[in-house]
Amino acid sequence: MHPATPSTADATTARHHRTQLPRRRLLRGIAAVAVAMPLMFGAAACGGDEPASTDPNAPVKLSIFWWGGEARAKLTEEALALYTKKHPNVTFEKTWQANQGYFDKLATLTAGGNPPDIFQIDDNFLTEYAARNTTLDLTFYKDNGKLDVSKFPKSLWQYGVVDGKLAGVAAGENTQGLVYNKTLLQRSGLPEPTTGMSWEEHIAWAEQVSKKTKVPGTMDPSADYKAFWVWLRQQGKDLYKGRELGFTVEDVTRWFELWKGARDRGATPTADVIHEGNATDITKQLVVTGKAATSWVWANQLPELKKNTKDELGVVAYPGDPSAQWARASMYFSVFKGSKHKEVAVDVLNFLLNDPEAAKILGTDRGLPANLDIRKLVSDDVTDPAMKTSIAVETELAQKFGESPQVPLKGHSKVRAELIKAAEEAQYGRTTPAKAAEQFLAACKAAIG
The missing domain is CATH 3.40.190.10 (Periplasmic binding protein-like II)
Structure with missing residues (x-):
């Protein structure tokens, strides 16, 4: 018999050992999964992969990408600077460009595995990016109040829902x-x-x-x-x-x-x-x-x-x-599902949409403020007669809006x-x-x- 070949008795013993050891491992694994299940589901509910930070003041750098002209860039940068002033540990890597070519650039960043933490998107592409599993489902944050849409027209925040998931939140309203x-x-x-x-x-x-x-x-x-x-x-x-x-x-x-x-x-x-x-x-x-x-x-x-x-x-x-x-989102903000700083990114969105000081800076550049209380605050400062007319008409129509349709398909x-x-x-x-x-x-x- 070849020295490398075990005897029949040895082989039988070896089979017994190979059988018993995995059983013990299996039992330990089942127990471990049972303990871990609540934690796993809790993490999934919170959006997933972000490790809990032990230091709330740890430095965070978020990338943010939007389209628009120089005026929008200036206003957006001022609002983000205000957020950093209130949260000194959070800074931003800001990128913007004109509308033309924007979605080509966003697609390139996404395909290359380097999407921005926060990005602007519209209803031509929201369904497509949600279907690619690129956008974070914001429903959990909406439900727990970390993303407050309670002052939005119902049809406005609903116009960001794709296949039951809140894929984007309205950066402004239009109709x-x-x-x-x-x-x-x-x-x-x-x-x-x-x-x-x-x-x-x-x-x-x-x-x-x-x-x-x-x-x-x-x-x-x-x-x-x-x-x-x-x-x-x-x-x-x-x-x-x-x-x-x-x-x-x-x-x-x-x-x-x-x-x-x-x-x-x-x-x-x-x-x-x-x-x-x-x-x-x-x-x-x-x-x-x-x-x-x-x-x-x-x-x-x-x-x-x-x-x-x-x-x-x-x-x-x-x-x-x-x-x-219906109250249509003039455009949305979405959060990248794989962001390492989901909680902070959502907080930034909540700030841009609901903070009175930020609203005063951003004005009506992305459409009428989605938050109706903020809209009144901003409209009180508007001096342009045409903008005043636009705000008055949309506010009046808000009382007559029906349910929002589904977000357009790819x-x-x-x-x-x-x-x-x-x-x-x-x-x-x-x-x-x-x-x-x-x-x-x-x-x-x-x-x-």
């Missing part, structure tokens, strides 16, 4: 707004549009404006996803339902036909001018270039529009039942682009509303996968 040229209407003795007028009433009103002023009464919003979304909700539908589209080809056809009728009646500009409205930024919307009496924008964009015209502007809700509108930005393409096919008369609707629905299904 859809129909901005109109008040000076033009008053000069011509025409009534102003009102919240609650039906879509048909709005088109009839716009037709009268066109006839009397020779300025088309309304921009054609058939390519505008905001208007389509509100209209859908007034029909008992939605843009998305679960992981599917919330509308049918028949719904889109009706929407496109509604606006073909408006174009045929002269209530809107011609296709070339409509395209200009579809393609330009906020500073060149038709309501300020004098090519239409109304534009379909966000309510808090009124001040920016006002900078580009000498005329007085007004803003109301989109046509139809205003309860179809592929939402593609859906928005495809609506413009399909609507313009109908606007230029290159195809029928029904064919354009078929084109749009097929593109949407491809976009959301």
